[in-house]
Amino acid sequence: MIQDYIGVGLLLLAAVGFCGGTLLVSALTAQKARTNPAKDEAYECGMPAAMAEPHVRFSVKFYLVAALFILFDIEVVFLYPWAVVFRDMIREGWTIFAAMISFLGILGAALAYAWRKGALDWR
Numbered sequence: 001m002i003q004d005y006i007g008v009g010l011l012l013l014a015a016v017g018f019c020g021g022t023l024l025v026s027a028l029t030a031q032k033a034r035t036n037p038a039k040d041e042a043y044e045c046g047m048p049a050a051m052a053e054p055h056v057r058f059s060v061k062f063y064l065v066a067a068l069f070i071l072f073d074i075e076v077v078f079l080y081p082w083a084v085v086f087r088d089m090i091r092e093g094w095t096i097f098a099a100m101i102s103f104l105g106i107l108g109a110a111l112a113y114a115w116r117k118g119a120l121d122w123r
Helices: 002-029 060-092 095-117
Strands: none
Touching: 060 095
């Protein structure tokens, strides 16, 4: 029984050896960097770090639209495989079609609710 796991053990040993070896070679051959206060300072888009405000607040609308995008993006993830196998599954009855219509109906109602509440307005 243990002979079945010899290949897995050798692969694990090779992976750990490769990781350790590359880290060791990198540590031994790396050049030591000289510290420079100007080079160690944070730099972003040509603006010195002292002049920019560190925390920029985003509107809650941004996060709400992002969450809605993810929700309806997941809808497409479920819809595409269903559309691919629809012809093969239609022979078994209209259950698969009714299930997808109910799924789209629930998500359509959620979109209508979000639209009515103004979640999609950027103002």
